[in-house]
Amino acid sequence: MRKAASRFPTLSRHWPTLAVLGVLAARYAGDSLRHRREQGHGYSLRGEELDVRSPGFLHASESLTSAPISRGNELELLVNGDEIFPAFLESIANAQRSVNLLTFVYWRGDIAEEVAAALVERARAGVAVNVLLDAFGTAKMDSRLIDDMRAAGVTVARFRPLKRIPIGGLNNRTHRKVLVVDGSVGLIGGVGIAKEWTGNAQDPDHWRDTHVRVRGPIVRGIQGAFADNWLEATGDVLVGPDYLPDLPAADGAGPMQVVRSSAGVGDTNMEALYFLAIASARESIDLTAAYFAPRPAFVEALTQAAERGVRIRVLVPGPHIDKDLVRQAGRAVYDRLLAAGVRIWEYAPTMLHAKTMTIDGAWSTVGSANFDNRSFQLNDEANLCVQSTAFAEDLTAQFERDLAVSREIRPGRWRSRALHQRVREQLLVRLRREL
Numbered sequence: 001m002r003k004a005a006s007r008f009p010t011l012s013r014h015w016p017t018l019a020v021l022g023v024l025a026a027r028y029a030g031d032s033l034r035h036r037r038e039q040g041h042g043y044s045l046r047g048e049e050l051d052v053r054s055p056g057f058l059h060a061s062e063s064l065t066s067a068p069i070s071r072g073n074e075l076e077l078l079v080n081g082d083e084i085f086p087a088f089l090e091s092i093a094n095a096q097r098s099v100n101l102l103t104f105v106y107w108r109g110d111i112a113e114e115v116a117a118a119l120v121e122r123a124r125a126g127v128a129v130n131v132l133l134d135a136f137g138t139a140k141m142d143s144r145l146i147d148d149m150r151a152a153g154v155t156v157a158r159f160r161p162l163k164r165i166p167i168g169g170l171n172n173r174t175h176r177k178v179l180v181v182d183g184s185v186g187l188i189g190g191v192g193i194a195k196e197w198t199g200n201a202q203d204p205d206h207w208r209d210t211h212v213r214v215r216g217p218i219v220r221g222i223q224g225a226f227a228d229n230w231l232e233a234t235g236d237v238l239v240g241p242d243y244l245p246d247l248p249a250a251d252g253a254g255p256m257q258v259v260r261s262s263a264g265v266g267d268t269n270m271e272a273l274y275f276l277a278i279a280s281a282r283e284s285i286d287l288t289a290a291y292f293a294p295r296p297a298f299v300e301a302l303t304q305a306a307e308r309g310v311r312i313r314v315l316v317p318g319p320h321i322d323k324d325l326v327r328q329a330g331r332a333v334y335d336r337l338l339a340a341g342v343r344i345w346e347y348a349p350t351m352l353h354a355k356t357m358t359i360d361g362a363w364s365t366v367g368s369a370n371f372d373n374r375s376f377q378l379n380d381e382a383n384l385c386v387q388s389t390a391f392a393e394d395l396t397a398q399f400e401r402d403l404a405v406s407r408e409i410r411p412g413r414w415r416s417r418a419l420h421q422r423v424r425e426q427l428l429v430r431l432r433r434e435l
Contacts, residue, residue, distance in 0.1 A: 043275050043297060050280040052363035057280055058255055058387060064276060065269040067257040067385075072249020073216030075256070075386065077394050081198040084191050084211045085111055091181045091213070092118040097242040099129045100180045100226045104137035104173065104368070109195025116145040120152040128242060129154040132230050134174050135161045137192075157233040172263040174229045175368050175379035177211075178222050183245045186222035187213045188258070188384050189366055190290065190355045201350050204320045208347065208402070210288075210354040210395075212366050212384055214256070217247040221258025225382035228260070254388030259365075262380045270369045270383065271376040275301055277359050284311045286358045286399045289371035290351075291323065292316040292330040298371070299333050303340035312337075315402055318346035326372065332426055338411045345406035355383075358399070361392045 050057045058069050078084045092099055092115070099122055106112060123129040131149060133141065135158040146156050159174045179187040189211030191197050199206030214222070227238050238244075261269035278285060278301045285305060292314070294302070306312050314337070321327045334344060355371075358364045367383025369375040386392075 043279065043301065045276075045279050049282075050276075051282065052277065052280050052359045052387065057276075057363070058257075060276055060280075061257060061259075061273060061385065064272040065257070065259045065261075067221065067259045067269070070216070070218040070221065070256045070258075071254075072252040073214050073218040073256055074250065075253035075388075075391060076213040077391070077398075078187075078189070078211040078213060079398055080200045080209060081111070081191070081206065082200045084187075084189070084209065085114075085198065087211075087213050088179060088187060088191075089114060089118050091179060091185050091187060092122060094185075095122050095127050095129075095181045097127060097182045098180075099127060100132075100178075100223065100230070100238070100243070101130070102132045102174065102176050102178050102226045102229055103193055104134045104175045104177060105192025105194055106133055106138040106141045107192065107194035107196070108140065108142055109198065111195060111198050112142065112145065112193055115193050116149055119149055119154055123149070123153040130226075130230065130238075131156045132159055132174075132226065132233055133157070134159045136170075136173050137175070155234075157230070159229055159233045171378055173379050175375065176225050176229065176260070176382040177368050178225050178382060180219060180223045180226055183223055183241075183243045184219055184247060185213065185215055186219040187211055188222050188225070188368075188382060190353050190368055192353075196351070197353070204350045207351040207353045208349070210356055210366055210398070214384065216252060217249055218256045218258060218384070219247060220244065221260075222382070222384075225258060225260045228262075229380060253391055254386055256387075257385045258382060259367075259385055260380070260382040261369075261376075263378050268376060268381075270381050273365070273383070273385070274298070274357070274369075274371075274376070277357065277363065277365070278302060278305055281305050281310045281359045283360045284313075284358075286313050286315075286356075286396060287371065288315045288352070288354045288356045288399065288402070290317060290353045290355055291326045291370040291372045291374070293326050293372040294330070294333060295373055295376075298376075299336055302337060302342055306337075306340040306342050312342045313399070313403070314342060314344045315352065315399065315406060316344065316346055317352040318348050318407060320347075320349075320351045322351055330372075331421075334409060334414055338409065338414060344409040345403055346409065347402060347406045349405050352402070356395055356399075358392050358395050361396065362389050363387050364392050364395050366395070 191209045191211050196207045201208035259273050356366050365383045365385045369381040
């Protein structure tokens, strides 16, 4: 008996670890309901064809995402830190009643100090200032800034603190980046608060990003993107005219929606939105994606669009990407996309952090959502969607400027890439569920 027992000393000594691994494996397997399209086919549209210029497309988007259509809003496109942060700081400085800031990234640098100082100044002036920081994304933030804000009367909360959230929730973050002032001015997009986002994408130390500022009834949707994360983190429901004033419509920039999504069983709003837009494209798709690692369902959606004659241009980061694992996983699908006629560029000057898509020169979306499983299934995201040829033209003009400093992936050269590169891509693409 002693001899038989000695055959399994490691197993008996490590059974607690094995038990924990078993629980995690079961949880991961249970997650399959949220990833039912990781293998096989994706979606199909049932009914008449949609045109993104039509009311029917807006009706479908509203139905799928529960995001109401808003009209009579002013819209301002902001490109890179040199445009984004002046608008950001100006909006805070003009606050009279409330400031709500939600961000995934708040790191270090002069801009981190400037934003904190602006929030402190408004709080000391009697404005209600609320700041919600994702506990994972803001881990590098200087704690002194939080102390200074709280001392001035700013209410600062952490979203899903790492020490207090169940293991199953650690992977589900709020990736939203929104600022709402007096309930009447809203900013939304991809920018984080850190030195990397300052400047004008002039070198690898200054990133490329896109944001927008809006005024009008649509701001209530941006306020909602803040409020539901704030409710979870604090238990506070923000009500009254300081947060939700009357917002009369004016001559606007076209119908808009704020689409927000959260992790859960089944399809998220963001996933449904992107599929609907791609499936409705008739002429063109211009996609800018900071992190591009699409699951088979979205590879299929893009290739089907290309095969029905849609001109598709995809712009992704090049060698300056901050997460090279995502880049390599994304490159694993280049072969299929290129074969279908999709054209792909990699941005050369610096890290490309923008997340935008324009369909048929008439409908566009800007926000925090990347073209990967993390945005479609794991994170809380928020995007502004606009049906407007004028705004689409502005985004397209910026897209063309970005392409001019990017390297196009040519099918012939791509097929001749080194074997070790192919192997790495195929290994990393297996991880795309978590990227």
